[in-house]
Amino acid sequence: MNKKELDRMIAGMGQEDSVFSDKSALDTFGASRIIGRDEKAVELVRVLLGYRKGLAVPFVSVYGRSGCGKSSVVRFVCDNIDDVKCCFVNLRKAKTVFGCANLVLAELGEPNVKNAQGVGIATDRIGDAVAKSLEASGKKLFVLVLDELDALFLDKRGRPSDFVYNLVTLEEKLRKTGRMMCIVGISNNVMTEFDLDDRVRSRIGTSEIFFEAYSKKDVLGILKDRARRAFSENVDSAVLEYCAEMSSSEHGDARRAVDLLRTAAEIAGRKAERLSKTHVDLASKQMQKDRVGLIVSTSSYHFRAAVMALARLTFLSGDSWHSTSSVYKQYRMILRKEAKPLTYRRVSELLVELQNTGIAMSQTASSGRHGYGTQYRLAVSPESIGMAVDPNWWESLIARKAEFEAGNSLHGLLGNFGRKNYGLAALQKRNKEMRRDNWRKFSGLD
Numbered sequence: 334m335n336k337k338e339l340d341r342m343i344a345g346m347g348q349e350d351s352v353f354s355d356k357s358a359l360d361t362f363g364a365s366r367i368i369g370r371d372e373k374a375v376e377l378v379r380v381l382l383g384y385r386k387g388l389a390v391p392f393v394s395v396y397g398r399s400g401c402g403k404s405s406v407v408r409f410v411c412d413n414i415d416d417v418k419c420c421f422v423n424l425r426k427a428k429t430v431f432g433c434a435n436l437v438l439a440e441l442g443e444p445n446v447k448n449a450q451g452v453g454i455a456t457d458r459i460g461d462a463v464a465k466s467l468e469a470s471g472k473k474l475f476v477l478v479l480d481e482l483d484a485l486f487l488d489k490r491g492r493p494s495d496f497v498y499n500l501v502t503l504e505e506k507l508r509k510t511g512r513m514m515c516i517v518g519i520s521n522n523v524m525t526e527f528d529l530d531d532r533v534r535s536r537i538g539t540s541e542i543f544f545e546a547y548s549k550k551d552v553l554g555i556l557k558d559r560a561r562r563a564f565s566e567n568v569d570s571a572v573l574e575y576c577a578e579m580s581s582s583e584h585g586d587a588r589r590a591v592d593l594l595r596t597a598a599e600i601a602g603r604k605a606e607r608l609s610k611t612h613v614d615l616a617s618k619q620m621q622k623d624r625v626g627l628i629v630s631t632s633s634y635h636f637r638a639a640v641m642a643l644a645r646l647t648f649l650s651g652d653s654w655h656s657t658s659s660v661y662k663q664y665r666m667i668l669r670k671e672a673k674p675l676t677y678r679r680v681s682e683l684l685v686e687l688q689n690t691g692i693a694m695s696q697t698a699s700s701g702r703h704g705y706g707t708q709y710r711l712a713v714s715p716e717s718i719g720m721a722v723d724p725n726w727w728e729s730l731i732a733r734k735a736e737f738e739a740g741n742s743l744h745g746l747l748g749n750f751g752r753k754n755y756g757l758a759a760l761q762k763r764n765k766e767m768r769r770d771n772w773r774k775f776s777g778l779d
């Protein structure tokens with residue numbers, strides 16, 4: 334690239350950005366204004382302020398899917414509730430329980446503890462810092478928010494359950510001095526899914542606030558507010574409705590809805606066109622491809638095989654929902670010969686992970702006399718998965734399916750032709766059965 338080309342590129346970017354009057358309004362790192370979710374904020378405030386009547390809750394679990402406003406709402410409450418002292422810690426960066434403890438200390442303005450000193454010392458320091466902070470502020474309740482709490486439980490060897498136990502006992506100690514502490518844990522999963530021992534479970538109680546995925550109306554409210562501030566021209570309300578419809582039916586994730594609007598506007602800007610539904614479609618395709626590509630390229634072989642199994646099943650059957658056992662059967666079919674298959678249980682865990690990435694959705698469905706089972710459906714097109722995992726394999730699958738379909742329709746034609754001739758008809762019948770068997774073998778759909 335030479336300077337001229339770089340200049341041309343920079344000029345192109347200016348053009349792309351000309352549709353925006355304030356692009357920062359489409360930022361998804363935080364929310365300067367929270368639209369809706371009042372009842373969740375009130376619920377949290379009510380739990381926290383229970384301390385005034387002597388009803389301090391030691392632990393509140395805030396949970397729900399990605400992008401449904403958990404961090405934004407909790408942060409907003411923390412920043413604006415005068416009664417209590419808050420400390421908000423995001424644990425995403427920590428790889429170990431010890432790392433989490435040090436992140437909390439750093440956020441409290443305390444020096445880190447060395448590895449050799451252990452988590453016990455780190456928790457004591459946290460306790461001292463909390464007491465000091467309450468004393469200095471003259472407040473009675475300290476709220477420690479642990480965002481992305483899921484990170485803590487990835488470190489199985491670090492005994493996450495003990496760490497939570499130690500934190501909760503800090504609150505018991507503090508209470509003896511007339512002060513209180515409440516831990517707000519934010520996660521994608523409900524606390525009961527985490528590996529916590531009984532003494533922790535009984536202490537943390539059952540205080541929880543569930544954030545549902547956003548509905549179309551919620552997403553539309555958020556998008557309208559962002560669009561009003563972000564664009565130099567009014568955006569057609571049908572375009573915002575379209576974005577909201579797409580986002581709420583696929584994931585109900587506000588972050589992705591705002592990103593979709595921004596990407597669509599960038600595409601429109603690049604083409605010097607007025608933002609329309611076509612740009613939203615293009616943006617959605619581009620984002621889907623980027624997202625699937627990123628997830629697939631950073632995942633393990635067995636994860637890729639599990640997602641490929643669901644994609645193959647969806648493509649060959651034409652149905653959306655598939656049971657865990659059908660996916661497992663496909664998974665076993667497509668594994669490399671030398672690969673040792675994972676257990677059924679492990680693959681069903683991979684499917685839950687897949688759902689957490691937003692590539693798939695699940696529902697509980699009755700499976701007749703076998704009771705209830707989980708079914709999965711892709712939230713993206715099977716092609717986008719196939720092309721990201723292994724384009725050659727996927728293209729040969731498309732060709733094979735077309736071959737079978739052509740064979741079957743050719744067979745139908747021949748069937749009509751040979752109706753009068755018993756010999757030919759019998760031959761046709763056998764041929765048809767063989768084809769069906771081949772298809773069954775090939776597709777593994779039974």
Ligand SMILES: Nc1ncnc2c1ncn2[C@@H]1O[C@H](COP(=O)(O)OP(=O)(O)OP(=O)(O)O)[C@@H](O)[C@H]1O
Nearest residue numbers: 361363364367368399400401402403404405587588
């Ligand atoms: N009610 C809302 N009003 C305005 N913007 C919102 C709202 N909810 C979410 N957003 C936007 O979406 C982004 C993601 O929301 P947030 O970080 O609160 O989600 P989350 O539930 O914590 O998701 P994750 O589980 O991925 O951490 C925010 O940074 C904000 O830009």
Ligand SMILES: [Mg+2]
Nearest residue numbers: 403404405480
């Ligand atoms: Mg969050």
